Amino acid sequence: MTLQDIETIAVIGAGTMGQGIAQLCAQSGFTTILYDINATVLEKAETTTMASLAKLADKGKISSQEQEEILDRITFTKDVLQLRAEVVIEAVVERLDVKHSILNEVAQQNKPSTILASNTSSLPITRIAAKVQGPERVVGLHFFNPATIMKLVEVISGAATAPEVTQLMKELALRLGKTPVIAQDAPGFIVNRVARHFYVESLKLLEENVASHESIDRLLQASGFKMGPFQLMDLIGVDTNFSVTSAMFEAFHQDPKFRPSRWQQQKVDAGHHGRKTGRGFYEYPTQK
Template identity: 55%
Template sequence: METISTIAVCGAGTMGSGIAQLCAQKGIDTILFDVNETILQNSRRRIWMNLDSLQQKGKIAGAELAAIQKRLHFTHQLSDCVAPVMIEAIIEQKEVKATLLNQVLTINQYQTILASNTSSISINALAAAVSHPQCLAGLHFFNPATIMQLVEVIKGEQTAPEVITTLLALSKQLGKTPVVCNDAPGFIVNRVARPYYLEALRLVEQGLATVEQVDAVMEASGFKMGPFKLMDLIGIDINYSVSCIVWEALGKPPRLTPSALQQQKVEVKQLGKKSGTGFYQYQ
């Protein structure tokens, strides 16, 4: 199978920016789209800072940095997103995603693979709202996308086999370890990880431990990051949304009831690192 030479990434938030940077670092011409020009400018600034940091650490040479920057194309025009693969990394709302995916299909004359980076929305449900569902699969990266090795490749009921084959090859081209899973609530990682977050939140809610104590114990036990630091990194709003979707999709089992403490954080916009305040302070 031929390697992918061009990719479009739709959504220039934390995940979209990380995926775009990764693709460009791996030699792929990358179109990064966002309808919001301010978000797009912030994305460029963040990626440039990341690349400068890599150069200062001796991980990339000056010529390589310039080549990576040249491969990145920032645009607020969706019509520029012409590529054999489009990775969607926008807001976790099915209707908004479906609208974008259908527009991209039209722009590419139905000759593109649609890969959604959704962490929680059903690929089958999303496919039901897409004009060519055989083109759609999940491609779930983890934050930070440039570092985390795992990628979940999610197969929907209507996903064409060649789409999965291409996404597996692309994941390996990006230096990742892909795992194929069928569409299910939370896929694999987010389904397994719910108790890690929810039990930690319950300990704090019940006054049995502090945020710092829980993180310290888990990190001393071998986890690279405690649950509260990880929620702050992911985004408390995103983590809470995933908990709600998984809980509802599985019939609202009590053991997976979303946390009231986490909900409160979302309501007051204390979302973690991206807002400057979460379970920890970052300002």
């Protein structure tokens, strides 16, 4: 398969990342299918997509006709049987059993040439591919939030990933207007391994009562970061960030430098997941 053969991209999981990836694919001219088992999540994704495109139109970045054409290219569905595409990108919860289940279900109803990509930010591609039909076509395609804006995409090869699949996903990332970086399969890949301590050390400062989360954010912003760690965790999702840290802690055999924070665990347990729930380290009264 070549880049020219890719006409349809299916995205599994209509959360923040899945919605952004689907919108990006549709904006780039691909017929796009966005699937989620949860009707409420799917409806929110459709509303978010419409609002995002309307904002782009208001700013003059796309025309009203382009806005309509992009929306026409996206199908929002709860029907897993509609997931027929040349490329499938899963953006579901960071659990191997869930990823194995949905990828195998999709693999059975698609051609052997269909590429199965994972947006995982921490789970090894090799472990995902190990229990999926056709492990040579399983590859990591890790976007960053917000997917429609952030330029970087990590393209990760598992032990079984065919080199031509990795190369094709690099070409696809370029077609999507991204800057692809090829990475080998390792815990956290490149970005999350390097960035983990941006969060972990900030959380340790908070645990030790060295400074408030507001002060830590202001300090790091004053140092040149666009957002402080607590602001960014709220944007990404406190639960998602905690899940990645926990996975890396296990992957590195409980290395103390990756130890998850009890403060973050408390936020997750309380349902304070950040912007998407209206409350995280900060409160967002306008969020529903």
